[in-house]
Amino acid sequence: MIPPATKPTAKNPAKYTPRDPLKNPVNQRLPLRTRLAIALGRVVSRLLRLFGRGATTLPGRISLMVDPGLLSHLTAGRQVFLVTxxxxxxxxxxxxxxxxxxNGIQITTNTSGANLDTGLATTLITAQAAIRAADRRGAGNAFVFEIDEAYFGKIADQLNPSVAVVTNFFRDQLDRYGELRTTRNLIEKGIAKIDSDIVLNADDSLCASLGRYRPEQASYFAMAPEMLTEQPARSSDEAxxxxxCGERYLYNGRSYGHLGRFHCPQCGFTxxxxxxxxxxxxxxxxxxxxxxxxxxxxxxGAQAQxxxxxxxxxxxxNAAAAVLALQTAGYSLPALASQLAAASPAFGRMERFPAEGREVCLLLVKNPVGMDRALEYVTA
Structure with missing residues (x-):
C-alpha cells in the first residue's frame, strides 16, 4: 500500500507538552503489587551480587512475574527517552x-546493555532509591533506555516515552530478525502504540518511512549535503x-551503505x-x-559547532540523533553542541586505552556495515 501523498514536513509540533524532568511525580503512590515487586527484585539483586553474579536481568524477570505492569507504573509521568x-x-x-x-539532570539508564524488558525492569527497581532521593531534593530526573529492536514493539508503550529515537536499519542477526523489513515492522508496531515525538534518520529509507503516518510528531536528522558523494549502486546494498512499491531507489548522493538522499521514481516516496x-x-x-x-x-536557521x-x-x-532528541525536548542547539565535548565512547565503541606502552583503539563490530565503518576508519 502506497502511503498518503502528504510528505513529512520539517515543522512538526508535537501534540503533547514535553514533560519537565524537574517536575517528577514524587508523591505518586505506587500500587501494592508494584511495591512488592520492587522489594522482591531488590532482594534478588542483593543475593546475586553477594554470590558474584551480574544481576542484570533476573531481578527484573522475577519482579515482572509479580507485577506485569511494573514498567508502566515506574515510568508514568517521567521524562523518558527510548533509543532503538x-x-x-x-x-x-x-x-x-x-x-x-x-544540564543538571540525574539519569537512570540501562548501562549494562540489558535492553530487553527484564533488563529495563532491573534497572528501574535497583535505581529506585536514587530516583526517590532526587525527587525529594527537587532535582531533575530523566530515564534514557536502549531498547532491543525485536522488543521495542512489545514494550515501548509500557515505558511512556516522551521521545523515541530510531537510529537506522542494517542487516543484523538474521537468525533473530530475518530480513530488514521484518526489523522495521517490529519497530513500527511500537511506534503505532505510543503518543510521543519520534526522531528518525532521514537518510535511511526504512527509518524515514516510519514517520509517514505521524508527520505531526516526526522529526528527522540527516547528513549535510556537503557530506554526500555519488556512489554507484552495488548488489550488496541493503534497502x-x-x-x-518495490521500485529501485535513485540517489542524489550517499554517505555510506544505503544512507543518503533517496527518492522513488515510481510512487514518489522521497x-x-x-x-x-x-x-x-x-x-x-x-x-x-x-x-x-x-x-x-x-x-x-540556527547553527552551531x-x-x-x-x-x-x-x-x-549518532550525535545528530541525540541532539535532535533533546531539541525536541526543549533544549537549545548552541548549548547542546558545546556540551558534546563532554561525551566519551561507550565500551568497545572507538574506546581508547593504554596497553604495553601503546594506545589501543577498540572497535566493536556486529554486522557487515559495522565492519565497513571500522575498516574505513583504520585505513583513513
Missing part, C-alpha cells in the same frame, strides 16, 4: 545521557528498493526534509584521531 535501531543505540544513549547531565543536519568539518590529523568537529544546522570526542561518520549520525 540496528547500529548506534549504545553510543546515542550515552550522548543523550551526557547532554542531560551537563535498495522502495518500501511501498527523503523527508530534515529538521537537523550534521556536517563533519575539516580537522588536522591529530584532532581527527581524537574525534571530530561537527557543524549542526537546524531547520529554523561542537567537538565530539568520538571519531567516525557513523558517530556523527
Amino acid at each position: 535501531g540496528t547500529n548506534g543505540k549504545t553510543t546515542t544513549v550515552r550522548i543523550i545521557c551526557t547532554l542531560l547531565e551537563q 535498495s528498493y522502495c518500501t511501498y 527523503h523527508p526534509e530534515p529538521d537537523l543536519t550534521v556536517q563533519v568539518m575539516p580537522t588536522d590529523a591529530d584532532q581527527k584521531e581524537q574525534g571530530q568537529q561537527l557543524l549542526f544546522r537546524s531547520v529554523d 561542537g567537538f565530539l570526542p568520538i571519531p567516525g561518520i557513523h558517530n556523527a549520525y
